Amino acid sequence: MRLRAAMIGVAAAALSVSACTTMDGAGATASAGNVPQLQTAYGAVTGSREGASNDVNVFRGIRYAATTEGRRFQLAADPEPWTTARPATEFGSECPQRPSGDVPVFKSWENSVGTSEDCLFLNVWTRGLSDGKKRPIMVWLHGGGYVTGSGSSNGYDGSRLAERGDVVVVTLNHRLNGLGYSYLAGLSDDPKYADSGNLGSLDIVKALEWVRDHADEIGGDAGNVTIFGESGGAAKVSTLMGMEQARGLFQRAIAQSGSMSLAGFTPRLATPLAKDLMATAGVSSVEELAAMPIDDFVEAMMKSRSKAAFYRPVVDGRSLTRQPYAPDANPVSADIPLLVGTNNNEMRLQGGLGSPENFALTWEQLPAKLTPFVDDADVGEIIAGMRKAHPDYDASDVFFQVATFRNYRNTALRQAERKSAQAAPVYMYRLDWKTPVEGGRLETPHALDIAFVFDNVARSLSYTGPETAQTKRMADLMADAWIAFARTGNPNTAALPQWPAYNVQQRATMIFDVDPEVVNDPDSAERELLQRVLPEGRSL
Template identity: 30%
Template sequence: MKNESLRINTAEGALRGAIDEGIFVFKGIPYAAPPVGALRWRAPRPAAPWSEVRDATQWGNASWQLREHCVLAGGGDPGNISEDCLYLNVWSPDIEPSSPLPVMVWIHGGGFVLGAGSLPPYNGKALAARGVVVVTLNYRLGHLGFFAHPALDAEFPPGEAVNNFALLDQIAALQWVQRNIASFGGDRRNVTLFGESSGGRSVLSLFASPLAAGLFHKGIVQSAYSLPDKKRDEALSNGVAVAHHLGLKKASADDLRALPAEHFCSLPSQLGNGPVAIAGDRVLPKPVVEVFAAARQHRYPLMIGYNSDEGSVLDYFGIDPATTITRLRQRRPLLLKLIKSLYDEHDDRRLGRKVARDIAFGTITWLAVQAQHRRGVPGWRYYFDYVSENTRDLCPDGSWHGNEIPYVMETMTAENPQIAEREYSAGDRAFARRISEYWLRFAQDATEFSHQLNGETTWPAWHPGADVTLRFGVKGEAAVVLQHRFMRMRLRLLRLLMRAMVKLH
């Protein structure tokens, strides 16, 4: 494949990118200053301008993480790992279009501890070839991205503390898009955020953050989870415990910033900060679930859904879903009887997997579309239940967590270590084309006044009366069909029971 070079000007300086099969590609663009040294655990600062043409043909560094975990579960090898990680990538089909193109900004998942915008499943070339500008980004992960400690809080005026540095990175990347995306042919007035897992949770967090207002215009949330955000007092206690574990009994801010970044990747699990943000700082004043429950999110269109076997994540964490059912049987037999009445399932493993899926991933979709309706802006709910033709024996319970990504982004050639040597078929690729069309239509057409998304099946926005869900796949087979009141009673009940169930689990 022959790559031709290309020069483009941004607010910070000129870039030299490449042309890959007709798509303009720019990699490793700094969107903020390196958050290193004195800038660790501070809001991202502007990137220093440059005078010479900067090479933008190599990926930027990924945030500190455990490489082997990312290879196994995060989508591939993240490449160079460094605390200097605030870089983004752009794919554009036309840098001088007759009218500006829709922009789609991808926020990668990985539990806020793994991942990078450069991973093969997130390559933006295929979507860009269909008429959008795609941006992927890296942001601070783990304790570098989410951290609270009294010594750091003391640097802020009262009530102004920042703990969600990763969310501020994402906001800084959106500010870069507003400054520069026109140079790549993009429309800064039509920016869609989309992401999966913790990336989807990030989209919901930005819907809830006052600091993100006006920087994007709509969001797509894939397989976000319903877990509560960490409370700030808990995060502060965790930060003190982390410092003690690393030998700092009375840590100053300078002491904390002098710790090697890699030390934060090898902490015991009880000192982890979980796959959620910290509620109560200036970036996220209220928990995401609370904001949506009160319908106080930004008034932007939202598309949200989850997969038929989200319970697959339990395998990664070594959790036996049958154990949860056993505990319910022992401690809450009447509750178990009520839950079983909603599921035509008598095997404890399968029942536990489905309950985990619906309570951890389904309830947030139900809450979000209700909140959109109450806010007076459209929301669309989907359910992904397609399994690639050559992996149906591996996936008897449905589509795994994250399995929709290569269909959405049409990255069917990307390697997935979990299904090595199970190539995607022509049928899989054809179905991917049908699915990604809805993501593109949303990015191109959805506004706060939309009542439907057009496509092979017209998809009405959700409202309580019709309660329509669009199914991508049915029992693993290719289909795009509307379903009314899909899992309605089940999700209503589980939403009410969510706190008790999460505590029990």
């Protein structure tokens, strides 16, 4: 099941620009009435004021790079400057991607604005413009793997987080799938395609450069930038931690339920995928592939071996000179504190809603269901070990937990273990609060944390259920911990028990629930069993 529906944005109503809007000498200020204005390096944009106090300046759809139309598979270029202030009140287009079906629990977050190759836009929420304050800047990288999604989901609205913590929140779009991660260097000698295997990640670097260059104007601190993301967004965080081009553009990192990018593709795997795409598209050269109409290109991706869904960054010797977290943590980010974790029952979303029969498995059905998740491991040994570790589990519980460990928990643990060997601290968490939607059968599924991290429960009712004292409590706990980490590199707050840094001796883990607690090596028997018998991540 694709998760794009959770990661899509909605267009806001256009706000007219007052003719009497003016700029001050600092380069960015609010002006006429309630219309804030921001002077970027390429031209002025006007936004809106939002939030409970109506003092959060919001700019949607700011162009950080030129359109990629006509420049497919090439590095992003600077925008053409403009002279008249442009409205920045609507999200920019999403980058082209395969269509996705609806996911009912994500209904509250849906905000489709359509796709275009002119998609390199970012969005800003801030309480101050050129006011001299040095607010922490939190740059969110959207989920959807490396293949779908955008920075415009209702769940990612930054108003409450910016207001709550007096931080600057930035979300963004970047190239995806074969447009952002087709490794063509082995198929063309043209140097303009040399970086094609990592363009999506390099787009993020360009957006971070925009943030650095405009930090003063948006009321933030260029020396205190946190990149954070969930699922595919967390994978992108991990990848950026291994990129020399990103060094100095962020000082802290948070990876939520997506540490699967311990390793990216190698040219040995990426080149055949690119060849297959060309063959499926019926073209004989990279130039022909670059010139295809975009709808035909997406259709060809969907028919190819990749299904427009199997792409990752490539260790190309340029953007990525080695794997980010394999066999150890890349020294490029040795000084970057990391907050990493998962939800307790991630796969009850994809493996449950997508295949509802998995909620009622028998012990006889379980071995066949588990086999795709365990490669060559002994399924019988895994089932016996899990039943011993969790005597109260039924067959469905074992299935979901093994699948969750394979797809999410194991790589988060490996990332924390390897990061803990470096100088900067790493903190581990697990979300255990259970959502009541779907009759409670989802428990603590993939992406549930987004509602709490952004303090956006009111925008997430299809997933969290109605607003209650419990949902408010979870938002208070998690949003404040994320803000504290962005501000200082340490997630401890007065509302939490003392949260030590992670190491392989104690494995201290913050369990987020209504009554949070720190547990050393939670579910240790499960961890010891599954780390011993399962591969460390998805095959590459």
